[in-house]
Amino acid sequence: MKDTFGAAAAAGFPLPSGGRTQNRPNGPIGTAHIIELREGLRSLYQLDDAYGGGDVRSLARKHLKRIERIINSARYPETIGRQLQLLAGETAEHCGWLFYDADDQGEARRYWGQALTTATVLGDDNLAIMVLASLSMQACYAGRPRDGLNLARAAQERALRYGSLMLQSLLASREARALSLMGDETAAKQRLTESMRLAERGERGRPSPEWAAFHGHAELNYAQGLYYTDVGHHHSAVQFLRAALAHQDRSYGRNRALYRLTLSRSLIRAGEVDEGAAQAVESLDHLDEVESGRVTRRLTEVTSLLREVDAVSARDAAGRLTEYADLSGAA
Template sequence: MDGRKSLQPVGDEGPITEAYVGWLRDHVRQLLLLDAQFGGNEASGQAVRLLRSAVRRIGVDSCPQPLWRDLMRVVGELAEVAGWLLYDADQQDASRRLSLEALHYLRLAGDRELELLTLQNLSMQAEYLGRSGEALQICEAVLDGPLPGRVRGLFLGRRAHALAKRGQHSEAARTLVEARAVVEDDGPTWAYWVDERQFAWFEGMLGMERGDFDQAAEVFAGALASTPAHRVRGAFSRSVYLLDCLVRAGDLREAERLVPDVAARVGEVGSRRTVALLRGAVRDAGFDGGGYLAELVRETGP
């Protein structure tokens, strides 16, 4: 963000105005750009501070009734983004709290589209934390109602991953086929990233869960090759998943070829969640015997 300009809120005191709501919306967009480039470690702190400032204003300043829903929507979106950034920064308890807070504001706004995004975040986090039963229940509840094709495909993909983590591999594979079949070009604006790279991630994770690391590595390699240059965090994440698969498959020669690119990203992208996965791959591969990748990982801290 542009330091001095962006830190000056529009109408810091007094009645909440349309200009203030627009100012918050602009900052949400900037936070998402920072996330795509640099990850959630630093941006999460900015998002939380901005959210707390907005929540304070909701409590003490008046808001014209015609503007109320817009205010609830943008604050709910800010809480959703902050929750996602904290997830990427591996601050999972705080992430969950803010996702639940996002649901509160989005329901006040009547914004079902962003409510669905927040529910997918909660399902994703539950999968990450090993709570596959909770992830599955969220997906089933959402899939029980009408959904745009792209959103239905996303929640079916999440359902497939949760099933795979529970060892239900055949049903997971069938669900992923169904997910790809229902995806269409319709859907909310936030769902632009529900594309073939996202479904490749689901496919790769299903392969990892059933122990087919060679197949998973092939899928992640294809997704990495198609990642746009400006999606730096996404490229870093896919590189690490690929490295992890290659290590688990015992293909250390191919894994070592990835090391220079991964090492270059360690200092550029701040994502504790991805670095946690990288630490495991480095340890399993034995790179930490004085290798510079292991040294870079150690420098990222706990």
């Protein structure tokens, strides 16, 4: 917590559970309070992008408790009340994401369930789409691609009404991921092609919601790389994973670490062991800045692959990755 607050302050982010409003008179809650609470949530998004969900989740949980306290104890007009409830739902969704990234899937589902209830009560399509998209991703991660496909399609139905082509592109890529894990290569490829077509047209029409800002060239290349990984075409996967890493904005520190380790995995599986080992070792320079259970899992997977390869570079890299995991408690 202390390190995370320090990182937030150093980066110039407003601290989501700070005391700036606690010293104010206990008057009615108004627009200024909503703006401050929303800025707190925005700072949590930025911290997560940079450092991963491990440390940030405790801050997010405190921010959610703060909003819930205000909802249940403060005075405000009905219009402000709706905004507070929506903020609580969005913060619960982000708590779910942070616990997902930290690989605590039970807590992730609990928070996403809370957020989906809020979306249903408020009739808010944007929040519902965000939660369904997250649940789809989690289902695929947990080995339930059929559930992932159904959840992505439920989100896509709402997105068609929302009108954002970039959002539809994101959800088409989630559908493609589920289909590839189900072994339906043709349908998965079709949805990926549609996802790319929608992204190319994405500047027209309604803009995507703020939470979907990460979806772009890097994310599409990464989705293509995962598709080729799922269907066993590792040389093709390498091409797209290289592009994903090259296009990924440096503010997304967690994603860059995950992309590099995923590239390393595909290189090793494609028989390009020396480069795969080099990419894995290079990732160590960034892992000290990231606290993510998903990244840790990928690190363990790459280490296991390297141990299976009879090459000096692989043995050396596996030794360095194992040493890092032992020192950091990552494995």
